[in-house]
Amino acid sequence: MIQVRPLTFPQDFQWGFAAAAPQIEGAAFEDGKEPSVWDTFARIPGKVLNGDTLDIACDHYHLYEKDLALMAQLGAKNYRLSISWPRIQPTGRGAVNPKGIDFYNRLIDACLQNGLTPWVTMFHWDLPQALEDDFGGWRDRRTAEAFGPYAETLVKALGDRVKNWITLNEIFCFTQDGYGNGTKAPGAKESEQVVNQTYHTALLAHGYAVRAVREFGGPGARVGITDNPIPTIPLTETERDIEAAQKAFIEINSRVLEPLYRGEYTEAYFKTVGEDAAQFKADDFKLISQPTDFLGLNVYTGQFVRAAEPQGYEILPLPASYPTADATWLAHAPQAIYWCARHVAEIYEVPSVIITENGAGYDDAPPVNGEVLDLHRRDYVRNYLKELHRAIGDGVPVEGYFLWSFMDNYEWMDGYQRRFGVVYNDYATQTRTPKLSAKWFSRVIAENRIV
Ligand code: PNW
Numbered sequence: 001m002i003q004v005r006p007l008t009f010p011q012d013f014q015w016g017f018a019a020a021a022p023q024i025e026g027a028a029f030e031d032g033k034e035p036s037v038w039d040t041f042a043r044i045p046g047k048v049l050n051g052d053t054l055d056i057a058c059d060h061y062h063l064y065e066k067d068l069a070l071m072a073q074l075g076a077k078n079y080r081l082s083i084s085w086p087r088i089q090p091t092g093r094g095a096v097n098p099k100g101i102d103f104y105n106r107l108i109d110a111c112l113q114n115g116l117t118p119w120v121t122m123f124h125w126d127l128p129q130a131l132e133d134d135f136g137g138w139r140d141r142r143t144a145e146a147f148g149p150y151a152e153t154l155v156k157a158l159g160d161r162v163k164n165w166i167t168l169n170e171i172f173c174f175t176q177d178g179y180g181n182g183t184k185a186p187g188a189k190e191s192e193q194v195v196n197q198t199y200h201t202a203l204l205a206h207g208y209a210v211r212a213v214r215e216f217g218g219p220g221a222r223v224g225i226t227d228n229p230i231p232t233i234p235l236t237e238t239e240r241d242i243e244a245a246q247k248a249f250i251e252i253n254s255r256v257l258e259p260l261y262r263g264e265y266t267e268a269y270f271k272t273v274g275e276d277a278a279q280f281k282a283d284d285f286k287l288i289s290q291p292t293d294f295l296g297l298n299v300y301t302g303q304f305v306r307a308a309e310p311q312g313y314e315i316l317p318l319p320a321s322y323p324t325a326d327a328t329w330l331a332h333a334p335q336a337i338y339w340c341a342r343h344v345a346e347i348y349e350v351p352s353v354i355i356t357e358n359g360a361g362y363d364d365a366p367p368v369n370g371e372v373l374d375l376h377r378r379d380y381v382r383n384y385l386k387e388l389h390r391a392i393g394d395g396v397p398v399e400g401y402f403l404w405s406f407m408d409n410y411e412w413m414d415g416y417q418r419r420f421g422v423v424y425n426d427y428a429t430q431t432r433t434p435k436l437s438a439k440w441f442s443r444v445i446a447e448n449r450i451v
Contacts, residue, residue, distance in 0.1 A: 007389050007450040014400030015445040016078025016116075017071055017422075018357050020124035020169065022054050023409040025084065027061035031099035034090035036126035037137065037178075038412075041185035052415030058407060059430050064107055070423065070432060071406060072114035074442040079116040080356055080402045081107065082124035082169065085150055092128035093146050101157050108161050119356075119402070120158065121166040121226065122151055122209055125174045125185065132186050138175055138198035139190070148208030155216045165223040166296055166356065167209035171202045171256050172228055183413060192276035199255050200278035206260075207287030214290070225260065226296030226356045229253035231340035233333060235306040235316065244313035245305045249343045252315075261348040263289035294399065295344055296356035299384070301329065302336025325380065327361035327411075327418055332380060338387040345396045352399045358384050359404035361411060361418045364435070372424045372435035381437060385450050403441060407432055 022038050029035070042053040060067055071079060085092060087100035111118045127137055135142045155165070175198035177184040190198075206225050213223040232249040234241035250258070254268040263285045270277060308314035323332045341353045360380040364372055381403065392398050408421035416427055422438035425431070434442075443451045 007386065009389065009448050010392065011448070013398075013448065014078050014117075014354070015448075016076050016080060016119070016400065016402045017074075017406035018080035018402035018404045019060075019406050019409065020082040020121065021084040021087070022057075022082075022124065022126040023405075023411070024058040024060040024407070026055060026057040026059045028053070028055045028057075030061065031087075031103070032090055032097040033084065033087040033100065035129040036084070036086045037129055037132050037185035038126050040129050040132075041187050044187060047187060048413050049415035049417055052410065054410050056427075057410045058425055058427075061103065063430060065110055067407070067432070068110050068114045068116060070434070072116060074434065074438055075445040076116060077445070078119060078400065078402065079111055079406075080119040080121065080166070081111075082121035083154060084126050085123060086126060086128040088153060089128065089150055091130035091134075092143075092150070093131075096153055101153075104154075104158060108158055112161060117164070118162050119164040119166060120154070120162050121169050122154055123147070123167070123205070124169040125178075127174070127185075137186060138179065138201045139194055141201050141204060144201045144204035144208060147205035148212060151209035151212040152216060155212050155221075159213075159217050159221060163217075163220045163222060165209070165213050165217070165221065167206045167223065167225045168202060169226045169356075170228045170298060171199060171206075171225075175199045175202055192273065193278075196255070196273055196276055196278040200280055200284070203256070203259055203288045204284060207284075207290060210290045210292060211287065222293035224292045224294035224296055224352075224354070226298060227253075227256055227260075228298040228300075229257060229340060229344070231299060231302035231333070231336035232305045232313075232315075232343070233302045233335045233339050235304050240307040241305065244307040245339065246343060246347060247311075248303075248305045248313040248315060249339075250347060257344070257348060259285060259288050260292075261289065261350070294352035294354050295348075295350040296354050297340055297344065298357035298404070299337045299340050299355060300358065300360075301331045302333040302339065304333075325360045325376075326363045327414070330361060332383070334383040334387045336387075337384045338391045341388070341391045341396045341398055342394065350397075352397050354399050355388065355401045357402060357404035359420050359422075361414070361420045363417055364408075364419045364424060366426065367424055367433045370433060372433060374422075374435045374437050377422065377435070378437040378440050381441065382450060385444070389450060 180195040232245040234245040407423040408419040408425040411418040
């Protein structure tokens with residue numbers, strides 16, 4: 001006899017969509033906003049596919065009411081959005097731009113009117129260009145010291161309605177990629193030591209922001225950071241490979257998670273970076289390692305690991321035939337979400353894990369008869385959710401899941417070609433069309449189970 005066991009999530013599980021200001025808002029030079037490093041970077045020939053800029057994007061700055069109504073119609077209860085620092089403080093310091101505050105007041109109010117709980121990321125890569133020009137951006141701790149007052153401004157202005165704060169999104173991407181690999185803004189290629197210094201500045205900025213939420217957040221305020229550690233998947237789920245995967249997880253992600261959770265740069269860090277370690281002051285770690293309420297994880301892909309001598313593990317290269325999304329870095333590895341959540345729970349005993357991003361980037365074709373049949377994305381998400389469900393069943397404290405992304409948007413150096421939305425965006429007309437994946441995800445939320 002067949003007996004179907006529904007893959008139901010816990011009753012208070014939080015479902016939502018995620019997005020980020022620079023990728024959707026547009027209005028890049030409107031109402032007092034000055035350029036971010038991404039506005040500058042996008043204009044350097046050859047850096048972004050087709051020379052796409054963030055100038056207009058999804059024009060969400062003007063269309064947010066319609067967008068939030070659609071989100072609510074799809075049944076979301078939570079929305080992870082980000083705030084543009086150069087809209088609030090055009091040069092990253094000093095006077096606050098009242099029109100910037102106005103916009104986010106309206107945005108937050110519209111979230112609440114639509115039954116959407118806002119989860120606010122304070123920084124999603126759009127550093128004010130003036131801080132890059134005047135301080136050297138994340139190379140210099142003055143940027144972290146400027147982040148403190150910015151975070152305070154946000155918490156004081158919005159904290160009566162915003163209770164979930166995320167300090168930074170993916171330190172790796174705006175430090176290593178921005179200052180080391182040169183693939184993201186500002187596009188620098190610095191030494192290992194300087195890159196490690198940018199990580200350290202980012203960690204300090206996180207610390208100042210946590211302090212701002214603790215001091216001014218008011219009742220019920222919570223704060224965490226969103227990180228994208230590389231998930232290490234044991235090749236087989238045997239004790240030996242699991243131990244190897246844990247060891248690899250600690251070592252390869254040691255630049256961010258060790259100082260946050262252990263309050264120091266540990267052996268794993270020095271083993272990884274050697275003489276190129278960041279310079280720091282003894283007191284820095286008190287700020288950096290203040291306890292937080294949750295850890296946000298962005299999980300897209302993972303690396304397979306098996307036990308091996310002498311270092312205890314071996315990271316396996318993916319064969320050329322391994323399936324990926326059209327975003328070729330995005331190898332399909334659903335177990336990544338299980339193991340990433342489990343590793344941080346087991347290794348760092350984080351009190352709560354929130355999947356702040358998961359999704360898949362494809363070059364979807366435009367709607368045909370009003371439909372986009374993105375079975376590829378639907379099944380990608382479905383497979384990851386099954387592994388997330390398994391993690392919860394195994395006792396990992398996962399509180400919520402935010403799908404990246406609500407609608408197609410500016411995919412950084414891949415411009416507008418690469419689509420991560422479950423809602424299709426026609427950029428010429430700014431018409432939004434929910435794809436098959438959106439309709440499916442909407443049922444998942446409504447039934448609180450994988451359908
Ligand atoms: C995230 N990787 O970045 C960002 O937070 C989003 O802004 C972005 O649009 C989204 O993922 C899709 O790319 C990542 O190489 C970039 O593992 C690269 C990786 C992971 C996340």
